[in-house]
Amino acid sequence: MQNLDALLIFARVAEMTSFTRAAESLGIQKGRVSTVIRTLERELGATLLHRTTRSVGLTEDGRALYSRARDLLAEVEELQSMFADNGAPLRGTVRVDMPTELARNVVVPELPQWLASHPELQIELSSTDRRVDLVQEGFDCVIRLGPIVDETLVARPLGKLRMINAASPRYLARYGVPHTLDDLHRQGHQMVHYTRTFGVKVAGWEYPDGEGFAALPLPGAMQVNNVQAYHAAGLAGIGLIQAGYPGLAQYIESGALVEVLPNLRPKPLDAWLVVAHRRNLSRRVRAFMNWIEKVLAPYFD
Numbered sequence: 001m002q003n004l005d006a007l008l009i010f011a012r013v014a015e016m017t018s019f020t021r022a023a024e025s026l027g028i029q030k031g032r033v034s035t036v037i038r039t040l041e042r043e044l045g046a047t048l049l050h051r052t053t054r055s056v057g058l059t060e061d062g063r064a065l066y067s068r069a070r071d072l073l074a075e076v077e078e079l080q081s082m083f084a085d086n087g088a089p090l091r092g093t094v095r096v097d098m099p100t101e102l103a104r105n106v107v108v109p110e111l112p113q114w115l116a117s118h119p120e121l122q123i124e125l126s127s128t129d130r131r132v133d134l135v136q137e138g139f140d141c142v143i144r145l146g147p148i149v150d151e152t153l154v155a156r157p158l159g160k161l162r163m164i165n166a167a168s169p170r171y172l173a174r175y176g177v178p179h180t181l182d183d184l185h186r187q188g189h190q191m192v193h194y195t196r197t198f199g200v201k202v203a204g205w206e207y208p209d210g211e212g213f214a215a216l217p218l219p220g221a222m223q224v225n226n227v228q229a230y231h232a233a234g235l236a237g238i239g240l241i242q243a244g245y246p247g248l249a250q251y252i253e254s255g256a257l258v259e260v261l262p263n264l265r266p267k268p269l270d271a272w273l274v275v276a277h278r279r280n281l282s283r284r285v286r287a288f289m290n291w292i293e294k295v296l297a298p299y300f301d
Helices: 005-016 019-026 030-044 060-082 100-117 169-175 181-186 227-235 245-254 283-299
Strands: 049-051 056-058 092-098 121-127 141-145 154-161 163-167 192-194 205-209 212-216 222-224 241-244 258-260 269-275
Touching (some): 005 019, 005 030, 005 060, 019 030, 056 060, 100 121, 100 227, 100 245, 100 283, 141 154, 141 283, 154 283, 163 245, 169 258, 192 227, 192 241, 222 227, 227 241, 227 245, 241 245, 245 283
Parallel strands (some): 092 121, 192 222
Antiparallel strands (some): 049 056, 154 269, 163 258, 205 212
């Protein structure tokens, strides 16, 4: 390969799963994209893309090349930025993933001002509560809550996400406001149970116990496996809930939910800013990571 244009075009096709969209994003003809990919496959002696009339996907060889190509392109951009003025504009796309409630309630409302400061930058924001694959799905960085189980990833700690107990005024009018753990049973309280998998034993009501945390069995009429449904059940008065403060802040401020047992909050969740194991990150990714760390800081202990 005489230059990096072929890798750039290949990476864009891989990310957008479309020759047409890749060509449009790069401002070139679709025919040139097809020609470059065929030439690249011939030079490497490998099929990089599965092509159908409706979609384009990476082969195993294509995934391996894409992972290395992203690293190489990031390093080239890093080298170029070494000789750029500090005021050089950020360009290109940052692809990120984060929990839905963080995106909806905290990050997205702050994005317009930041994007206005960087008009040549684009954000591809995925908000999901599943664990995405950074490399295979092409994410520059992700925000994760809880333990990091993949040791090949590089994780920057953001802090501990504040968790609170809450209930709707209608629910509290029916059952009463609990002030102690004994009140939860004495007043006949119920909770909404959150679970990732139905059919498994639910943990119960989490509370601080000495230097750690314990769970108090508490009945509940409803189980959900989705954060939005969990919040909705609390707002509807179905039961008590325990959830991250960023997702509940607007409801607490409006009075739609009331915090209860503030001295017995559940265990905070470790929060991380995670990237794939690369030596270098592009200027735009580093800038986004620094910005989002500041945006999220007020919600972490």
